[in-house]
Amino acid sequence: MAVYQDREAFIPYRRSDLIELCVEDGQLAAADVSKFRNLCEILSAYYHFNLHQQLELLKSNYAPFNPDADTKFRNELTTDQKANMQAQLVTVFENILTQANYIRLNKKMLQLAVQEKSLIELKTQIDFADFDQIVFYYRGDRKQKILVKKLLKNVEKTIQVFERVVLLLKSKNYRYFESKNSSIKNLNFKPGKIYIYFYKNIPKYDLEFLFPNIKISMTWKDRLLFGIPAVGAGIPLVLKIIPELLAIVGVILFVFFGQSILVKYISQDQVRNIMPILVAFLSLIVGLGGFAFRQYNNYKNKKIKFQKEITDTLFFRNLANNARVFSSLIDEAEEEECKEIILVYYHLMTSKTPVNPEQLDDRIEAWMEEKFGTKIDFDINGPLRNLEAIRGKIVKEGEAEASTPEIPLLTYDNQGFCQVPSLDDAKTIVDYVWDNIFLYAK
Template identity: 60%
Template sequence: MASYEDREAFIPYRRTDLIELCLEDGQLDAVEGQKFREFCSILSAYYHFQFHGYLESLKDNYAPFDPDADTKSRSETTSQERAAMESMLVADFKSILERANYTPLSQDSLQRAFEERSLIELKTHVDFNDFEQMVCYCRGDSYKIAGLKKFFRKVKKKINVFERVVLLIKFKDESYFASKRAKPDKLKFMPGKMYIYLYKNIPKFDIEFLFPNVKTSMTWKDRLLFGIPAIGAAIPLILKVLPQLLLVIGVILFITVGPSHLHLKELRPSEEEVRNIMPLIVAILSLVIALGGFAFQQYTSYKSKQIKFQKNVTETLFFRNLASNVRVFQSLIDAAEEEECKEIILVFYHLLTTNTPLTSEQLDNRIEVWMDEKFGTQIDFDIHGPLHNLEEIRGKMAQDGSGATNTPDVAILSRDSQGYCHLLSLDDALAVIDYVWDNAFLYSL
């Protein structure tokens, strides 16, 4: 069973399309093909029912932390209850992400990504100490061509992107931010709440812009482009106001230390200049206005640059956001349900059509080669999950009312002592999955 660093377990086909791909392979006749469809249909219904339960659990545990909640709680949760709910939520959330074939990004990986040059040229900082919980997963590590403006012309650049990024962060409580002297009305989030985001096509080295507490500043390049013209504009201004500046300094020194201590001719005003207060006032006002106007011009230029940066960030997040907070759960549940069903369908189909028994390693390699040769799609198939799931699907094969209800349950898949996989016949497997679905929701009369 090969392991590939440049491949993912994600299967880039819809479940219904994958079923058709299996049937188009030509290994099943028309009758078997119809039974295979029926098996896949019942399997999908069964897993949809299962994942609905996971969705309800996620929503229940998320309720105390939801910043968008518009419903009232019938009772306040205690701190111990909230801690338990948070722990269960995060554990279930990670499990769903992994079942949807997402891979985790550690804090160290994020820090390395932050240090790389991004498409939006900004100096950024994310304070991870603000978080009580931080979970980041991605899927679809690929390359895309992006158009960038460079020196009045547009160039194309190959960039590394994550096709899907999921971020869960829970901020610390109000007391922590109060200790940092952060003003509550200036925060872009609610302390103590949990924020969940789902994004698409995020450049790998722009991932820091997904964090609500990201702080931005100009890069050294922007500071030079900002500072050099400022210095160039300041030099003639200083030369222009230098006589007034020397006059102001001279008068101040004349009054405070006396004329005997003024040795420089440039700083020694005449008695007439000292007595005539109007030129002094005019000099001070012209100096203040000139320098103030220049400072205001530079400040306005900086704020304009900052607003432009913020606009770029906002547009990036707005057009790439797929869902946020509780709505993320539905998207991930759908993705996990699809991935799990697709994996089981591939394993079931290839065991159904093989002429010789296969070990898990042989089956894994067979599926990967089949996907590559038939469709030009390279994946790193995860064989363990679907094998376990097929072993867990157990039921009765006979349902004709002949007393077979007392027979023991049978698993759709079993493995012998040598590790070979054995699958029930298509008819028996269909009977078992049908029995499991009929008994998925039991109640007492």
């Protein structure tokens, strides 16, 4: 079984297309085609039901941490209860992401990505200490060519993009932010809550813009571009007000000392006539104030432009937030689980020779590359466990159900080769599982 560093387990095709390709492969007998479709249908229904239970578990444990909640609890939850619910939420959430073939991005990798130069040229800062827990997963690491503006012309640049990004953040409580002297009302999130974000096509080195506590400032390049024109515009103003400034200093010295050491620069009449001096002083204040206002206004406009660029980037790439993320990920997990189990069963059923898990893994990867032109790193262990876990009974006429043993959809022989029952038996086994999900009547 080959291990690939540049491939993912994600199968980038719909389940229905995969089923049709298996049928068109020509390995199934004509009489087995409808049976195969029926098995795929009942397996899909089984996983839909199974994962629906996980969805309800996610929603239940997320309730006390949901910043968008409009419902209340009958009884106040204790600290231990909340801690247990948070732990269970994160465990189930990560399991669902794994089932949907997402890859975990650990904190060290995340910090490295944040430190790299961003596609959006801004100086950014994130305080990871604001969060009790950070869960970051991605799927689809690819390269993309884009056009960026550089020195008045567009230049082609290759960047790394995550096709799907899921981020869970548990913010610290109110006491923590109060101890930091942070203004609670100015925070972009509620302390003690859990925020979940689901995005598409995010550049690898723009991940910091997904965090609600990001602080933005100008880069040194922007400061120079901002400061040099400011200095250039300020020099003529300073040269223009120097005479008025000397006159004001001269008046102050004349009032306190009876004479001015600046007498050679200004006349006695200029010192005695206070009105022109006041006008000059007012002119100085207005001139400096107007200049400062223009420069501050330029800075504010630049900051607004930056924030708009970030908002546009995230707004058009947002797929879901908070509790709504669960449904999307459950759908993806269901799709991936079904695609994997269908591929494993199909290739075991049509194989002319016995195969072990490693050989089966290689065969499926080669088949995907041949039929779809797609290279994947198929995760053989997951679907094998799933097939082995589905156990039912084949009760024949005249036999007692209680004495009939349960049969899994996957077994191994003495040599470690994988074996699956026939299509008829497989459908019977899954049908038995369905019939025994609810036993209220019995």
